[in-house]
Amino acid sequence: xxxxxxxxxxxxxxxAIYALVAMGFSLVYRTMGLVNFAHGNVVMIGAYLVSTFYLxxxxxxxxxxIIAMLVTGLIGVVIERVLxxxxxxxxxxxxxxxxxxxxxxxxxxIIIWGATGTAVRNPVPVxxxxxxxxxxxxxxxxxxxxxxxxxxxxxxxxxxTKRGAAMQAVAMDxxxxxxxxxxxxxxxxxxxxIGAGLAALAGxxxxxxxxxxxxxxxxxxxxxxxxxxxxxxxxxxxAIIGGLAIGVLDSFTAGHFQGYSELVTFLVFTVVxxxxxxxxxxxxxxxxx
Amino acid sequence: xxxVLRTAAVVLxxxxxxxxAAACSPPGKDSTNTGNNSGPIKIAVVDAQSxxxxxxxxxxxxxxxxxxxxxxxxxxxxxRQIQLNVYDDQGDPTVGTNLAHKISSEGNIxxxxxxxxxxxxxxxxxxxxxxxxxxxxxxxxxxxAVKSPFLFLNGPTSTTYDETLVRYLVDKKGFKRxxxxxxxxxxxxxxxxxxxxxxxxxxxxxxxxxxxxxxQKEFSSALTTIRQQNPEVIFLGAEEVQSGLIVKQARDLxxxxxxxxxxxxxxxxxxxxxxxxxxxxxxxxxxxxxxxVSEATRKFAAAxxxxxxxxxxxHGAKAYDGAQILFTALKNSKVATxxxxxxxxxxTKYQGLLGNFxxxxxxxxxxxxxxxxxxxxxxxxxx
Numbered sequence: 001x002x003x004x005x006x007x008x009x010x011x012x013x014x015x016a017i018y019a020l021v022a023m024g025f026s027l028v029y030r031t032m033g034l035v036n037f038a039h040g041n042v043v044m045i046g047a048y049l050v051s052t053f054y055l056x057x058x059x060x061x062x063x064x065x066i067i068a069m070l071v072t073g074l075i076g077v078v079i080e081r082v083l084x085x086x087x088x089x090x091x092x093x094x095x096x097x098x099x100x101x102x103x104x105x106x107x108x109x110i111i112i113w114g115a116t117g118t119a120v121r122n123p124v125p126v127x128x129x130x131x132x133x134x135x136x137x138x139x140x141x142x143x144x145x146x147x148x149x150x151x152x153x154x155x156x157x158x159x160x161t162k163r164g165a166a167m168q169a170v171a172m173d174x175x176x177x178x179x180x181x182x183x184x185x186x187x188x189x190x191x192x193x194i195g196a197g198l199a200a201l202a203g204x205x206x207x208x209x210x211x212x213x214x215x216x217x218x219x220x221x222x223x224x225x226x227x228x229x230x231x232x233x234x235x236x237x238x239a240i241i242g243g244l245a246i247g248v249l250d251s252f253t254a255g256h257f258q259g260y261s262e263l264v265t266f267l268v269f270t271v272v273x274x275x276x277x278x279x280x281x282x283x284x285x286x287x288x289x
Numbered sequence: 290x291x292x293v294l295r296t297a298a299v300v301l302x303x304x305x306x307x308x309x310a311a312a313c314s315p316p317g318k319d320s321t322n323t324g325n326n327s328g329p330i331k332i333a334v335v336d337a338q339s340x341x342x343x344x345x346x347x348x349x350x351x352x353x354x355x356x357x358x359x360x361x362x363x364x365x366x367x368x369r370q371i372q373l374n375v376y377d378d379q380g381d382p383t384v385g386t387n388l389a390h391k392i393s394s395e396g397n398i399x400x401x402x403x404x405x406x407x408x409x410x411x412x413x414x415x416x417x418x419x420x421x422x423x424x425x426x427x428x429x430x431x432x433x434a435v436k437s438p439f440l441f442l443n444g445p446t447s448t449t450y451d452e453t454l455v456r457y458l459v460d461k462k463g464f465k466r467x468x469x470x471x472x473x474x475x476x477x478x479x480x481x482x483x484x485x486x487x488x489x490x491x492x493x494x495x496x497x498x499x500x501x502x503x504x505q506k507e508f509s510s511a512l513t514t515i516r517q518q519n520p521e522v523i524f525l526g527a528e529e530v531q532s533g534l535i536v537k538q539a540r541d542l543x544x545x546x547x548x549x550x551x552x553x554x555x556x557x558x559x560x561x562x563x564x565x566x567x568x569x570x571x572x573x574x575x576x577x578x579x580x581x582v583s584e585a586t587r588k589f590a591a592a593x594x595x596x597x598x599x600x601x602x603x604h605g606a607k608a609y610d611g612a613q614i615l616f617t618a619l620k621n622s623k624v625a626t627x628x629x630x631x632x633x634x635x636x637t638k639y640q641g642l643l644g645n646f647x648x649x650x651x652x653x654x655x656x657x658x659x660x661x662x663x664x665x666x667x668x669x670x671x672x
Contacts, residue, residue: 003513006542010509106339115343119533119561128541135542210506211530211562215340219504247507255510258500259473 005134007251013140013209015247016147020202021224022231022239023154024195030171030234031191032087034094038079038102039199040221045105046072046200047212048113051120054207061123065204069197075105076196080189087188088174102217109214117213143205150201151240154194158236167191171234223250226269232279241280329372330365330624332357332615333397335388335412336404336426342380344529344558345404345604349426350375351597352608353401355589356616358596366619378403382411389415397421398626399615404604406432407475413437420627422634424611426604428552429479433651439631441652443611444576444643447476447483450551453658454524454574455487457671458549464521468497468546470511470535471526477503480526480551496520503531508538516544522572525550533562540567547571552603555661555668565666576643577603578661578670586642610641614654 021043028036046068053064079101086094126138158164169177170187178184202220203212210216223246231242249268253261276282334353336346350373357371365371374397378385385408392400399422403409406427416423417437424441425432430448432440458464467488471481481500488495496518499511512535515523523539525532525548532553539548549572553559560568580590580601589609593601614637619625622633639646639654646654661668 002517003510006513007510010507010538014507110339114347115339116347116558117344117530119558119564121564128543130543137541210534213340213343213530215343219506251507251509254501254505254507255514258511259502262502262504 011248011251015244018227019240019243022227022243024198025228026239028195037098040217041102041105042199043203044217046203050204069200072196072200073193076192080192120207122208232281235281238281329370331397333400335376335402337380338377340379348604349608352605353612356612393419422631443607447479450574451483457660466521468515468520469524474503529553529558536563568663571663576658606642
């Protein structure tokens with residue numbers, strides 16, 4: 001029982017990170033109908049920015065994360081701006097463009113920070129809580145709380161603000177949205193910026209858990225993408241549930257199947273997707289291809 | 290017009306990506322001089338310069354560069370300068386095999402690297418066919434099993450590392466309750482097999498044998514299982530970053546038993562990832578415990594620091610030794626190539642930073658490591 005609970009808690013922490021990554025994927029997809037393959041690399045850039053502001057410039061961790069979110073938000077705007085002319089015209093080139101941006105970002109990270117990577121010290125150096133033999137790291141609680149707050153804020157933005165409502169409208173029918181005077185390009189740019197900001201948040205939070213290196217975006221991106229698909233691509237609640245589910249699933253398969261855990265994780269993922277192709281929440285917001 | 294410009298911007302982005310990718314690719318430009326008697330002597334240095342194993346590649350390259358610079362400053366070999374051509378294998382055997390085809394066609398007469406046994410094993414048949422001698426930094430017993438007369442190791446195999454470790458843990462300290470965490474990559478599997486073999490020769494069975502994937506980052510399940518077994522020591526067979534994550538998470542989960550392992554546990558990347566406080570009393574089997582072992586290591590460390598402004602460590606020292614052995618063999622054979630160069634390497638006796646090298650038919654030149662423990666963040670020899 002102790003192993004079961006500990007495994008579950010361990011999976012939740014990384015699952016929260018996957019959920020943040022998945023939300024970025026879904027937000028861009030629901031707005032533009034585009035899978036942003038550069039997203040994992042934006043996570044990595046965010047992690048490096050946070051580690052630089054936090055370790056090198058000795059800024060408080062929270063401030064480092066906020067600045068990194070703003071900087072990566074700008075990167076998101078740049079990516080969208082370059083891809084904008086292709087929207088509704090050449091979907092394939094847009095996809096390839098995001099892959100290209102991903103490679104460029106990884107190469108830039110190697111040029112700026114080197115290939116070796118860096119460890120980030122825990123910003124919450126408090127001993128883990130011990131509840132009936134179950135150890136809960138305080139930093140895991142911080143990660144889960146921040147991920148939950150980010151989710152609530154995103155939901156409020158999409159549902160309660162004019163700009164958020166405009167983005168929802170673009171997601172539902174971009175032609176109708178244009179007809180009523182909504183600037184589709186601006187909505188897309190905001191989606192990219194928020195998605196990139198979430199990526200930086202995920203990258204910043206995962207730094208002290210893992211190790212920041214130019215290659216870290218690969219596995220985080222794949223797991224986050226799988227989480228988004230599992231939850232229902234384009235659905236924000238789906239991204240959260242899907243991300244957490246992938247994290248917990250990964251943790252349990254690691255315990256039971258050891259060296260074959262990745263295989264089993266993605267086998268389970270494939271079976272779920274075969275049974276329910278639209279994911280848990282079954283949302284398929286847009287398809288403009 | 291505007292549309293065309295913006296489309297061009299996308300193409301430019303992809304172009305930049307290609308350029309960036311090319312920057313990580315083989316830099317060998319021309320295909321002239323395959324062991325000619327003029328011009329620089331071309332040596333391929335193949336290692337991960339990108340990806341999670343790039344720290345190994347960076348250290349290896351620095352060690353090889355330091356040795357090459359020393360020889361070049363002293364006039365080179367037979368009046369010819371040494372030219373190191375750097376190739377990025379990304380720690381990927383598939384990339385490695387692609388590069389192996391380029392090594393000889395781009396004029397290299399020998400290869401240094403890789404640090405990843407799986408990549409070296411994948412490249413070995415092609416290099417053997419092309420008669421390119423290769424001094425690798427890998428340590429998996431699988432390298433010996435390849436039985437290539439062109440493949441040499443610049444350090445001991447896992448068998449030596451782990452036999453020394455088991456001798457210390459079981460014979461000297463009397464530990465019987467030993468748990469294991471290894472990964473399923475080539476290094477981890479080599480460590481797993483070598484360690485369990487040494488244990489079984491002493492009739493000791495590990496009380497827990499947890500295998501993780503090379504990409505795994507969350508170890509709660511494995512570590513909680515181990516904690517419940519209450520081991521006296523935990524053997525760790527994984528690369529630097531993953532070993533660091535395992536130790537960090539183990540301490541967070543209340544695992545207090547000391548860890549023991551081979552080369553990765555003595556590196557700065559491991560210490561930084563795990564956190565120095567979590568590494569106290571970790572037991573390490575290594576052929577290069579510190580920069581302060583001898584006059585030669587102190588001299589090497591000073592030159593390394595002067596050249597790269599960072600402290601030297603095991604992997605740089607191994608690569609330095611490997612490069613020195615290759616250059617000595619080239620000098621002794623008057624810049625021979627192919628089988629003659631391989632024979633010259635095998636005949637080279639070299640007093641290196643790791644010890645005295647004398648190669649046998651298996652391609653292994655050294656068979657000893659020492660035991661150290663991490664004390665106050667530093668690896669200190671056990672008396």
